[in-house]
Amino acid sequence: MTTRQLLSEINKKKSFLCVGLDPDLDKLPKHLLNAEDPIFEFNKAIIDATQDLAVAYKPNIAFYEAYGIKGMQSLRKTIEYLNANFPEQFTIADAKRGDIGNTSTMYAKAFFDDLEFDSITVAPYMGKDSVEPFLAFENKHTILLALTSNPGAFDFQTKTVDGKELYKQVLETSKTWKNSQNLMYVVGATKAEYLAEIRQIIPDSFLLVPGVGAQGGSLAEVCKYGMTENVGLLVNSARAIIYASSGEDFAEKGREEALRMQHEMAEFLG
Amino acid sequence: MTTRQLLSEINKKKSFLCVGLDPDLDKLPKHLLNAEDPIFEFNKAIIDATQDLAVAYKPNIAFYEAYGIKGMQSLRKTIEYLNANFPEQFTIADAKRGDIGNTSTMYAKAFFDDLEFDSITVAPYMGKDSVEPFLAFENKHTILLALTSNPGAFDFQTKTVDGKELYKQVLETSKTWKNSQNLMYVVGATKAEYLAEIRQIIPDSFLLVPGVGAQGGSLAEVCKYGMTENVGLLVNSARAIIYASSGEDFAEKGREEALRMQHEMAEFLG
Numbered sequence: 244m245t246t247r248q249l250l251s252e253i254n255k256k257k258s259f260l261c262v263g264l265d266p267d268l269d270k271l272p273k274h275l276l277n278a279e280d281p282i283f284e285f286n287k288a289i290i291d292a293t294q295d296l297a298v299a300y301k302p303n304i305a306f307y308e309a310y311g312i313k314g315m316q317s318l319r320k321t322i323e324y325l326n327a328n329f330p331e332q333f334t335i336a337d338a339k340r341g342d343i344g345n346t347s348t349m350y351a352k353a354f355f356d357d358l359e360f361d362s363i364t365v366a367p368y369m370g371k372d373s374v375e376p377f378l379a380f381e382n383k384h385t386i387l388l389a390l391t392s393n394p395g396a397f398d399f400q401t402k403t404v405d406g407k408e409l410y411k412q413v414l415e416t417s418k419t420w421k422n423s424q425n426l427m428y429v430v431g432a433t434k435a436e437y438l439a440e441i442r443q444i445i446p447d448s449f450l451l452v453p454g455v456g457a458q459g460g461s462l463a464e465v466c467k468y469g470m471t472e473n474v475g476l477l478v479n480s481a482r483a484i485i486y487a488s489s490g491e492d493f494a495e496k497g498r499e500e501a502l503r504m505q506h507e508m509a510e511f512l513g
Numbered sequence: 514m515t516t517r518q519l520l521s522e523i524n525k526k527k528s529f530l531c532v533g534l535d536p537d538l539d540k541l542p543k544h545l546l547n548a549e550d551p552i553f554e555f556n557k558a559i560i561d562a563t564q565d566l567a568v569a570y571k572p573n574i575a576f577y578e579a580y581g582i583k584g585m586q587s588l589r590k591t592i593e594y595l596n597a598n599f600p601e602q603f604t605i606a607d608a609k610r611g612d613i614g615n616t617s618t619m620y621a622k623a624f625f626d627d628l629e630f631d632s633i634t635v636a637p638y639m640g641k642d643s644v645e646p647f648l649a650f651e652n653k654h655t656i657l658l659a660l661t662s663n664p665g666a667f668d669f670q671t672k673t674v675d676g677k678e679l680y681k682q683v684l685e686t687s688k689t690w691k692n693s694q695n696l697m698y699v700v701g702a703t704k705a706e707y708l709a710e711i712r713q714i715i716p717d718s719f720l721l722v723p724g725v726g727a728q729g730g731s732l733a734e735v736c737k738y739g740m741t742e743n744v745g746l747l748v749n750s751a752r753a754i755i756y757a758s759s760g761e762d763f764a765e766k767g768r769e770e771a772l773r774m775q776h777e778m779a780e781f782l783g
Contacts, residue, residue, distance in 0.1 A: 265616075305612060305619035311627045315585055339612050341636060342575060343663040346535075349575035357581045366611060366636045368658055370665020388638055393613040395640020398686055402674045409674065416668055 244361045245382055246449060246473075249333050252298045253474050257509035260501060261299035261335065261451065262289065263481025264321065265306045270486055272493045282310070282317035285493075287324055289485050292494035293501040294329050299477050301335040301451075322358050333477070334361045335386065335451065341366040347376040355383045362386055364429060364451070367413045371420050378422035384449075385426055389413050389441070392431025392454030410437075414444045427451055430469070432460025432478070438468030449475050456483040462504070466511040474512070480504060514631045515652055516719060516743075519603050522568045523744050527779035530771060531569035531605065531721065532559065533751025534591065535576045540756055542763045552580070552587035555763075557594055559755050562764035563771040564599050569747050571605040571721075592628050603747070604631045605656065605721065611636040617646040625653045632656055634699060634721070637683045641690050648692035654719075655696055659683050659711070662701025662724030680707075684714045697721060700739070702730025702748070708738030719745050726753040732774070736781040744782070750774060 253259050266282045275281040290300065307318035325332055340350040340363065347365075354363045355377075362384035365374055377385040390400055390410040400410045407415075417426055430441060432454035441450075450469055454460040455478050462478060469476055480500070488496035523529050536552045545551045560570065577588035595602055610620040610633065617635075624633045625647075632654035635644055647655040660670055660680040670680040677685075687696055700711055702724035711720075720739055724730035725748050732748060739746055750770070758766035 267619075303612075303616055303619075305610070305616045305623065308623040309619040309627065311623070312582060312585055312589065315582055319582065337612075339610065339636070339639075340575070342573075342607075342609050343661070343665075346573055346575045349537075349573075349579040353575065353578040353581070357579065366609070366638050368636050368638045368669060369609075369661050369663060370668030370670070372663050372665040374665075391613070391639050393639060393642050395613075395642040395644075398640030399638060399674070399679065399682065400640070402679075402682065404669070404672045404674045404679065409669065409672075409679070412669065412672065 244333055249298065249449070250473055252331055252333070256296065256298055256505070257512050258296055258298055258505040259474055259476050259478055259508055260297040260504055261301050261477045261479040262293055262297045262484055262501065263301045263303060263337070263453070263479050264289065265303040265481045265485065267306060268310070270489065272489050272491060274491055280317055280320065282307070282314065283320040286317070286321045288494040289497055290325065290329070292498040293484065294332065296498070296501040296505040297332070299333040299335060300325055301337050301479055303481070304336055304338040319358065322360060326359055336360040336363040339364050339366050339388065341369050341373045343369065344372045344376055347373050351377045351380060355380045362427065364388065367417065374417065375421050378420060378425045383425065386451050387413065387417055387426055387428050389428040390430050390434050390437055392433045392458050392460065396431065396434065411440070411444060414441065418445065429453065432462070432465050433458055435460060435464035435468055438465065442469065442471070447471060447473065447475065449477060451477045451479060453479045456480050462507055462511070470511065478508070514603055519568065519719070520743055522601055522603070526566065526568055526775070527782050528566055528568055528775040529744055529746050529748055529778055530567040530774050531571050531747045531749040532563055532567045532754055532771065533571045533573060533607070533749050534559065535573040535751045535755065537576060538580070540759065542759050542761060544761055550587055550590065552577070552584065553590040556587070556591045558764040559767055560595065560599070562768040563754065564602065566768070566771040566775040567602070569603040569605060570595055571607050571749055573751070574606060574608040589628065592630060596629055606630040606633040609634050609636050609658065611639050611643045613639065614642045614646055617643050621647045621650060625650045632697065634658065637687065644687065645691050648690060648695045653695065656721050657683065657687055657696055657698050659698040660700050660704055660707055662703045662728050662730065666701065666704065681710070681714060684711065688715065699723065702732070702735050703728055705730060705734035705738055708735065712739065712741070717741060717743065717745065719747060721747045721749060723749045726750050732777055732781070740781065748778070
């Protein structure tokens, strides 16, 4: 998918909502646990209930790997379901990969070719040759960690490197990499006040913004400092939507929360 | 496995060799491609041919994920084969994971509980709460990226952060984390001259050292600057061993290369 297509969906739906699919068997509604594939059934119900309100879905790969081969089958069924039924949805493999060149190429093949995701999150620590293999894929997007939403972001990301915070170095350096037009960035909503400065470095790039809701970030702040003429934002919500209820009405309650967020987003889109 | 057990194996075998299991179907000997599970058959032959010369095996997870469910089944069979037949081997999931706390916990479960690896490589960019969930597992080891062997290491890792290179900040900061005794570090052999300073910060920790051989690092240099009283080194070799021959004699030729490295290591162990 191109960013132009993504923007068109955002404008059509008046939404820049990304739904995080982080299925934890301990939190799934009890009545689903007897299904042959509870995780897929859960995801499918959430997708069906929210697909007209969201423009992106982000399975968090850890939550599938933790269940071994069975979990990876649930992941595969989920992405296949999305691609077959809702090809207009932007899909994000939240995998936070990154390794030396030939290894990153293998990860890129796994998520872009084999699983057919539109994008993947990647960690920047190993530098240029660990990221460029992902950027080489046409119409695929690499979402580089810049400033994450967790407390540990202050351990290294905000430290000053050669006169500038590390996350800013990541933004500036990565702009010079080959095919950097395929880059998006993770910027946590819990650090929305940093967005103004971030926009000076990457005025147009799409940002994937976790941390609104459960982690305490504010949508208004994110829009105030981070929104561009072409929106440039995907705001992720996982727990608030997918665990809105632990009963049989989980999808319905999830839709209510998604609708609440979409209404709020529509206002900011004006 | 404890580091004491690992050290005992090193002393017994006069080897600190780690064999990297990075199976690429394009490079596998042709006669294996008709097997039901070529990757597992390849790994099994390499393990059988080198297990008396090596103390650790390191599957590079990307090379399994790239082949989807089938690849993950090959990985599972490989680790199960190792744990069942050679429980004295230290096993490393080269996965370079790292995410916010609850997600890192899921990755830790995937690799420590489900697949039963002894250790996993982890990226430090997201800081303390992204690493501590791995450290919480008893007798499991977290191998944090410090200074990697690729050219991109110079993009961020060697940049000066608050008066000190980023990789040194990673070493010093991570020492203060909970259960930091479970930490080991990745330090590339291509940057062996950095090892003397690294040893001033982490005098006793085990280092996983990639980059000897194919990537140009020198074993002598690594030992000179990095070896401690308790050895403190695991030197990885992948391509030089596993692709020593592309014929039916691949395991035999791989053993020859492993033997050559083990002999050299025995000399440094004195």
